[in-house]
């Protein structure tokens with residue numbers, strides 16, 4: 001009897017660096033490669049080609065990217081580079097002449113073509129199968145949903161617009177179709193990401209597309225309302241406080257969106273915000289925060305701040321601390337200003353010495369830890385919904401997140417006596433205790 005030998009599919013190794021947006025790029029590339037018949041290799045040795053998705057946001061991220069490329073060359077030798085650092089192809093080629101190809105961010109076709117050249121695909125009825133929702137690098141129960149690329153702002157400390165270009169929004173019907181597939185495949189939480197979620201659809205002039213017998217407009221409010229109807233938690237990241245953000249608050253009150261806003265304020269002092277070229281008016285923001293909380297009392301606001309921006313005086317910094325005390329944000333991340341090659345702030349006068357940056361960083365973190373601890377302590381005795389991320393079968397515990405916690409960046413809810421819970425379950429939990437970042441409880 002004649003037997004047919006099924007050719008072994010070529011294997012691609014992946015090193016994915018950088019932010020959730022880069023992770024989504026990696027997912028898209030790997031989804032396409034999988035549909036072209038490629039397998040993924042968990043290690044360098046088994047890979048026919050290694051793809052390094054780089055990050056170029058800060059100089060430290062660039063150094064990490066170069067190190068990752070060097071390691072992939074040493075361990076495997078057949079390396080394709082993509083992502084934000086791909087804009088600096090000369091730097092990469094000079095340091096690693098053996099790199100097979102260098103492509104920039106969002107150049108999906110180019111990077112896939114480079115992999116095809118490096119390790120040609122083989123047709124096979126088995127390897128051509130791809131799950132409907134594509135391949136994901138996050139656990140099945142939550143998914144990042146990228147709604148646009150690029151950014152129209154020009155913040156003085158940031159080179160993302162230079163790396164990724166101006167705002168390019170995806171069509172709302174395409175986003176919704178992707179979200180539907182993700183929910184059908186088991187996603188319980190959709191994390192909406194972009195560089196500037198509030199600006200979604202500006203470049204499309206907020207035009208409408210057919211959707212489910214009606215129409216959906218390319219506008220943040222309309223898009224998230226439709227997302228909210230899919231039955232999963234919907235969490236908004238990178239929201240700038242433009243006036244129309246007010247219109248998503250009622251959707252939170254209705255339960256269509258999680259009562260959560262990730263707003264990267266970056267500072268509070270009007271002088272520093274102006275120097276940063278940030279579009280924000282902190283006085284109005286405090287009033288709006290009060291108004292939002294009046295409508296949605298359990299609204300959780302997360303933000304990030306830069307300390308030690310050039311020209312930041314002790315007075316500016318005190319302004320920030322006082323503002324934070326008043327704003328009572330639930331989650332705060334702080335970064336010490338880091339000069340990035342190509343960013344205008346790098347050559348600004350009055351750079352702040354490192355030890356001052358460190359001291360200010362420590363003070364911001366101490367203040368936000370105290371506020372966070374107080375806010376979490378107020379939840380003790382309450383029953384809240386928790387999405388289970390991981391179950392510890394051995395000691396009967398589990399880890400999850402409340403509606404106020406985004407994965408990776410916020411706190412967790414630690415559960416004892418979790419019984420028969422599984423990853424992806426959403427359960428009511430009685431909060432018994434708290435600390436600076438996390439809650440502790442039992443299934444209610």
Ligand code: SF4
Pocket residue numbers: 151152153154155158159160161195196
């Ligand atoms: S809003 Fe500012 S910090 Fe954010 S990506 Fe655009 S330029 Fe960079």
